[in-house]
Amino acid sequence: MKKSIIVILMILMLSLFFGWTDPLDSFGNVGHKVPEKTSEKTQGEKSAFHPSYYLKRAKTYVNNDELQLALFFLKIAAVLSPDDMEIVGKISDLKLTIDNKSKKYFKKGKKFYNQNKIKAARKQFLIALRYNPDHKDALTYLKNKLIPKEYVNYTFEKNDSLKLISDKFYKDPELVFLIVYFNNLKSDTKPKPGEILRIPILESDFNQSIDDRRQDMISAKNLLGKNRFQEVIVITQKILANDPSNKDAIKLKDDAFYQIGIQLRSQEKYFEAIDTFKKITPEYDGVNGAIQLTVQHVLLKGENLLKEKKYEESIDLAEKILSDDPSNAAAKKLISISFCQHGKDLLIQKKYDDALKVLDKADPADGCVEKIRLGVKNAIKQQAEAHYIQGVKYFLNEELQNAIKEWEKTLKLNPEHDKAKKNIQNARSLLEKLKKVK
Amino acid sequence: MPETASIRKTIFMGIFPLMLLLLAGCAINGWIFHNSHKALISDDFIIVKTTDQDTFSSLAAYYLKDPDKGWLIAEFNRMTTLIPGEELIIPLSPFNKGGLNAKGYQTVPVLVYHNFSKKKSDKTAVGQDDFEAQMKYLKQNGFHVVSIDHLLDFIDYKGQLPEKSIVITFDDAWRSIFDVALPILIKYNFPATFFIYTDFIGGGKAMTWKQIETLSKIGFDIQCQTRTHRNLAVPKKNESFKEYFKSIEMEIGYPKKLLKKRLNIDCKYLAYPYGETNNLVISLLKKYGYRAAFTIDRKSNPFFIDKYRIHRSVIYGSYDMDKFKNNLTVFQKNELK
Numbered sequence: 217m218k219k220s221i222i223v224i225l226m227i228l229m230l231s232l233f234f235g236w237t238d239p240l241d242s243f244g245n246v247g248h249k250v251p252e253k254t255s256e257k258t259q260g261e262k263s264a265f266h267p268s269y270y271l272k273r274a275k276t277y278v279n280n281d282e283l284q285l286a287l288f289f290l291k292i293a294a295v296l297s298p299d300d301m302e303i304v305g306k307i308s309d310l311k312l313t314i315d316n317k318s319k320k321y322f323k324k325g326k327k328f329y330n331q332n333k334i335k336a337a338r339k340q341f342l343i344a345l346r347y348n349p350d351h352k353d354a355l356t357y358l359k360n361k362l363i364p365k366e367y368v369n370y371t372f373e374k375n376d377s378l379k380l381i382s383d384k385f386y387k388d389p390e391l392v393f394l395i396v397y398f399n400n401l402k403s404d405t406k407p408k409p410g411e412i413l414r415i416p417i418l419e420s421d422f423n424q425s426i427d428d429r430r431q432d433m434i435s436a437k438n439l440l441g442k443n444r445f446q447e448v449i450v451i452t453q454k455i456l457a458n459d460p461s462n463k464d465a466i467k468l469k470d471d472a473f474y475q476i477g478i479q480l481r482s483q484e485k486y487f488e489a490i491d492t493f494k495k496i497t498p499e500y501d502g503v504n505g506a507i508q509l510t511v512q513h514v515l516l517k518g519e520n521l522l523k524e525k526k527y528e529e530s531i532d533l534a535e536k537i538l539s540d541d542p543s544n545a546a547a548k549k550l551i552s553i554s555f556c557q558h559g560k561d562l563l564i565q566k567k568y569d570d571a572l573k574v575l576d577k578a579d580p581a582d583g584c585v586e587k588i589r590l591g592v593k594n595a596i597k598q599q600a601e602a603h604y605i606q607g608v609k610y611f612l613n614e615e616l617q618n619a620i621k622e623w624e625k626t627l628k629l630n631p632e633h634d635k636a637k638k639n640i641q642n643a644r645s646l647l648e649k650l651k652k653v654k
Numbered sequence: 655m656p657e658t659a660s661i662r663k664t665i666f667m668g669i670f671p672l673m674l675l676l677l678a679g680c681a682i683n684g685w686i687f688h689n690s691h692k693a694l695i696s697d698d699f700i701i702v703k704t705t706d707q708d709t710f711s712s713l714a715a716y717y718l719k720d721p722d723k724g725w726l727i728a729e730f731n732r733m734t735t736l737i738p739g740e741e742l743i744i745p746l747s748p749f750n751k752g753g754l755n756a757k758g759y760q761t762v763p764v765l766v767y768h769n770f771s772k773k774k775s776d777k778t779a780v781g782q783d784d785f786e787a788q789m790k791y792l793k794q795n796g797f798h799v800v801s802i803d804h805l806l807d808f809i810d811y812k813g814q815l816p817e818k819s820i821v822i823t824f825d826d827a828w829r830s831i832f833d834v835a836l837p838i839l840i841k842y843n844f845p846a847t848f849f850i851y852t853d854f855i856g857g858g859k860a861m862t863w864k865q866i867e868t869l870s871k872i873g874f875d876i877q878c879q880t881r882t883h884r885n886l887a888v889p890k891k892n893e894s895f896k897e898y899f900k901s902i903e904m905e906i907g908y909p910k911k912l913l914k915k916r917l918n919i920d921c922k923y924l925a926y927p928y929g930e931t932n933n934l935v936i937s938l939l940k941k942y943g944y945r946a947a948f949t950i951d952r953k954s955n956p957f958f959i960d961k962y963r964i965h966r967s968v969i970y971g972s973y974d975m976d977k978f979k980n981n982l983t984v985f986q987k988n989e990l991k
Contacts, residue, residue: 345752
């Protein structure tokens with residue numbers, strides 16, 4: 217009895233090991249196994265259980281720049297085909313790409329953040345997070361650092377008292393009760409040096425009454441009529457600090473920024489104008505048109521610089537536009553034409569090395585750039601050939617030293633020129649023989 | 655008997671743990687059968703070949719243990735209807751928490767209603783027919799009405815929401831909400847949050863505590879909108895700073911205690927009266943353990959919104975359907991590459 221039960225249990229164990237109890241034998245698959253050929257034939261590439269289907273989908277997602285989804289599908293393929301080292305490699309490559317991209321955009325975001333360009337910083341952090349949803353630092357910036365805090369942390373110092381701190385922050389020692397309240401202190405206890413206190417930030421002029429606000433609004437409107445826009449901004453910002461949703465104040469502030477933007481544009485301070493327009497609420501009538509028009513002015517200036525052959529300056533302007541609007545086709549075109557034209561000029565001046573250096577900075581996929589690059593290469597080849605023929609002429613005139621110099625010039629331009637190499641060798645050997653004869 | 659006991663001991667002490675270990679090993683990356691279809695189970699996903707018995711909801715109920723998560727399967731597979739025989743991937747965790755893609759990011763509108771009328775809409779109240787038409791529009795156009803808890807999980811970057819998510823809220827606890835809006839919400843099976851200011855309850859045109867309790871019992875969310883509906887951001891005329899502070903502390907603390915005492919409800923969210931707030935109010939909300947608070951700024955909400963300044967769009971009685979639709983932005987274009 218005992219023996220037979222143990223035997224049965226052993227059989228059961230072995231059957232678990234080798235898949236005897238798996239109900240999926242009808243599909244020809246057990247555990248990690250890839251579906252057999254028969255199932256592949258019937259389901260082909262559409263089969264959800266075939267790795268090639270998922271590899272194909274992963275590739276599509278890579279092409280669409282949806283790298284997280286691509287990674288997801290590669291992982292499915294890896295589960296279906298665990299021994300396929302190529303898939304493992306692809307996963308590792310894609311993870312590296314994702315990591316690099318998210319790091320790159322996070323770095324850009326931090327740069328904008330340090331320049332206090334909050335909107336631009338937010339965009340870069342969002343891109344970083346899109347590539348890597350687990351990018352903790354990007355998330356911290358988006359969720360904490362880019363959101364204004366309602367308090368400041370203050371480290372209590374040796375000679376501090378709560379009243380002094382209250383006076384320092386609120387210009388009123390009587391508001392000490394706020395510090396006591398928000399830090400769970402007793403009014404008669406003194407924090408220890410080094411202790412961090414949380415001090416709520418009170419909006420400036422907190423006690424500003426509604427009547428005062430009305431008076432300020434009237435002043436701001438009058439100042440707007442007198443084109444004293446900076447003063448309008450100071451007053452409206454004061455109102456908005458207490459009453460952030462005050463629509464009249466928002467409108468007045470936007471009016472002032474709009475007028476300043478127009479002034480800056482007329483002074484050809486285009487990028488300052490764009491930055492000013494961006495301070496206006498997006499719903500403000502005409503603000504998008506004003507930004508577009510300013511960008512047009514920048515592009516026009518860039519085209520004029522191009523005509524004056526000031527290529528680096530025109531590229532610089534276009535790149536500034538692209539840093540704000542990466543999809544601006546006109547700016548991309550301006551960069552492309554500038555590189556192309558610059559390369560062409562240097563080609564005409566026979567400054568081939570310089571031409572190639574300029575063209576190397578351009579987008580390699582640009583047709584024009586490639587055409588000029590080919591032109592430069594042909595010109596180099598032709599010049600190498602001219603030196604070669606000149607060398608032959610010297611050789612025939614028995615001017616062996618001059619012939620060698622010409623062929624050396626050929627090799628400098630075209631190191632693969634076999635005939636020049638051979639001829640130099642022959643000429644040198646002849647020179648040696650001649651020396652011996654003499 | 656001793657022989658049987660010995661066999662039992664052999665099984666439990668020796669072979670049984672081994673079998674458990676084997677089964678545990680098979681739980682990852684294995685094949686299973688469900689509803690006569692084949693499924694591949696992994697740590698991160700399940701792949702199933704669907705049958706005519708399946709729906710997104712039934713698959714979500716079986717594999718994700720939540721029938722309401724059918725949208726997660728539909729959206730991952732970029733499908734709107736399920737075709738039997740189709741091979742689907744069921745992601746086992748959120749696959750896009752912030753709703754980000756190369757073209758922009760998800761935003762969630764939060765609507766706020768106040769008073770209602772059984773007759774036509776007027777300036778102060780939304781008419782019954784208009785509210786019905788608005789809810790019908792949401793249902794027929796694939797909007798998912800979600801709870802504030804789910805919205806906050808999205809904002810906290812913990813959970814994913816359906817692409818077309820929206821939140822419905824009601825302010826002040828007008829009795830007309832109970833009489834007019836509630837039957838329509840129930841008809842469409844939409845969740846909603848009711849922000850109440852406690853001094854109003856039991857007044858002439860307000861709901862009674864009994865009605866609030868009923869709302870809570872049938873699954874609606876009851877939250878706070880202060881005690882007296884004073885503007886929290888602005889001191890009253892001749893009010894000293896200290897008096898102002900005491901007053902707003904009471905406005906924030908009192909309704910929380912009252913709701914807990916009367917209805918055993920944890921008040922986690924606050925709607926600012928008149929939509930207005932300031933740093934001091936936010937500091938107090940945090941001190942009192944509020945998770946988030948709502949303004950009435952007419953914008954939709956991305957996940958990176960300030961939790962204590964969540965936007966809401968007021969729907970007025972004067973709104974026609976086009977104006978209503980203008981408040982349903984679920985995606986903000988912004989090239990993210």
